[in-house]
Amino acid sequence: MKKVFHIVTVSKSISLMDGQVEFLKRNNYDVHLVSSEGDELYKYNPLKVHTVNMVREISLINDFKSLINMIILFIKEKPSLINSGTPKAGLIGTLAAFITRRPIRIYTVRGLRLETVSGVKFKILFMMEKLAMFCATDIIAISDSLKDKIINLGLVKEDKITVLGRGSSNGLKLEKFNMKANKIDDKIKEKIKDKFVIGFVGRITKDKGISELLEAFRKIDEKHDECILLIIGSIENGDPILPEDLKFIEENPKIIHINHVNNPINYYNNMHVLVFPTHREGFGNVSIEAQALEVPVITYDVTGAKDTVLHNKTGFIVPKKDSKAISDKLSYFYQNEDKRIEFGLNGRKWVFENFSNEMIWDELLKLYNDRMKKLKY
Numbered sequence: 001m002k003k004v005f006h007i008v009t010v011s012k013s014i015s016l017m018d019g020q021v022e023f024l025k026r027n028n029y030d031v032h033l034v035s036s037e038g039d040e041l042y043k044y045n046p047l048k049v050h051t052v053n054m055v056r057e058i059s060l061i062n063d064f065k066s067l068i069n070m071i072i073l074f075i076k077e078k079p080s081l082i083n084s085g086t087p088k089a090g091l092i093g094t095l096a097a098f099i100t101r102r103p104i105r106i107y108t109v110r111g112l113r114l115e116t117v118s119g120v121k122f123k124i125l126f127m128m129e130k131l132a133m134f135c136a137t138d139i140i141a142i143s144d145s146l147k148d149k150i151i152n153l154g155l156v157k158e159d160k161i162t163v164l165g166r167g168s169s170n171g172l173k174l175e176k177f178n179m180k181a182n183k184i185d186d187k188i189k190e191k192i193k194d195k196f197v198i199g200f201v202g203r204i205t206k207d208k209g210i211s212e213l214l215e216a217f218r219k220i221d222e223k224h225d226e227c228i229l230l231i232i233g234s235i236e237n238g239d240p241i242l243p244e245d246l247k248f249i250e251e252n253p254k255i256i257h258i259n260h261v262n263n264p265i266n267y268y269n270n271m272h273v274l275v276f277p278t279h280r281e282g283f284g285n286v287s288i289e290a291q292a293l294e295v296p297v298i299t300y301d302v303t304g305a306k307d308t309v310l311h312n313k314t315g316f317i318v319p320k321k322d323s324k325a326i327s328d329k330l331s332y333f334y335q336n337e338d339k340r341i342e343f344g345l346n347g348r349k350w351v352f353e354n355f356s357n358e359m360i361w362d363e364l365l366k367l368y369n370d371r372m373k374k375l376k377y
Helices: 011-017 020-026 039-043 060-077 087-099 119-135 144-152 186-192 210-223 243-251 285-292 323-335 337-354 357-373
Strands: 002-007 029-035 049-051 081-085 104-109 138-141 196-201 227-232 255-258 273-276 297-300 315-318
Touching: 002 020, 002 060, 002 087, 002 357, 011 029, 011 039, 020 029, 020 357, 029 039, 029 060, 029 087, 039 049, 060 087, 081 087, 081 357, 087 104, 087 119, 104 119, 104 357, 138 144, 138 357, 186 227, 186 255, 196 210, 196 285, 210 227, 210 243, 210 323, 243 255, 273 285, 273 323, 285 297, 285 337, 297 323, 315 323, 323 337
Parallel strands: 002 029, 002 081, 029 049, 081 104, 104 138, 196 227, 196 273, 227 255, 273 297, 297 315
Antiparallel strands: none
């Protein structure tokens, strides 16, 4: 069996590979998972998971300990291929693999944190990405625009980067996207009844564009009284939103905030439109998830996000941080139900034709097989 290590920083990110591990196993790969300690590791064979604790933020002492532990693990297990993703795991995994001379070192780039920072932090993150990409033999960018951004920043040359299919790191399990799924709380169902529901799904942070989302909602609420904003996601301390924005979410009777949910499909089916105002992204699964359920999407013209929408066909791509543009497009969908339905139908067709799990997995398998052939497996 060909031993492969998939590495992520925190165990919650293992969900980014749902089904992928099993698919690779069926195709004769001995897949092991590595991450920080977490419950998500326990659903796999204990002999196939390894704990190397890593912290998301920059911490020289902790990062050095993580690197040493990863090196020890690689010396012991001797994987032929490592696929390391998420920023910190990307650096530590590829660097440890380089030091221990692992022959195939893949860095899956799921986004560039440096896009929305400046000054010293930008320089540090730039050097971290540069080092990780130098140590990698191959780079998977999860969208075409992310690939372009990596090249334009001078992080690595084009011939080292691959995009699987039309993008995303794992695709969607399309059979899950049942448009009849509607299990939500009765109180919420009553509150949104006969309303125009504007949805948001994601972490409640500054980088996710919450401030512009709320400003756009204020604008459309002035024009159209029958609007409800449904926000699904956890409020996070890292990159926090403004106190006044948090207060507006908590106190406005036309805003429904629900903490992170495991199955957002039930909620997508109660939205008329999804707003995805992220400032930067690797790809943006929530956007294609919504479109898979015939919900049109409004997003920004930014890395990753713009790859998830066909402009003026499945939704709209508007200038970054332009809350007025978001509001105008929301008004368009509010006033033109036939176009909203048309965009929704287009979106489901587009997603089902381009973003299935199997399409992404097949491309990944081809990459693995090609690299393994060179090792004479």
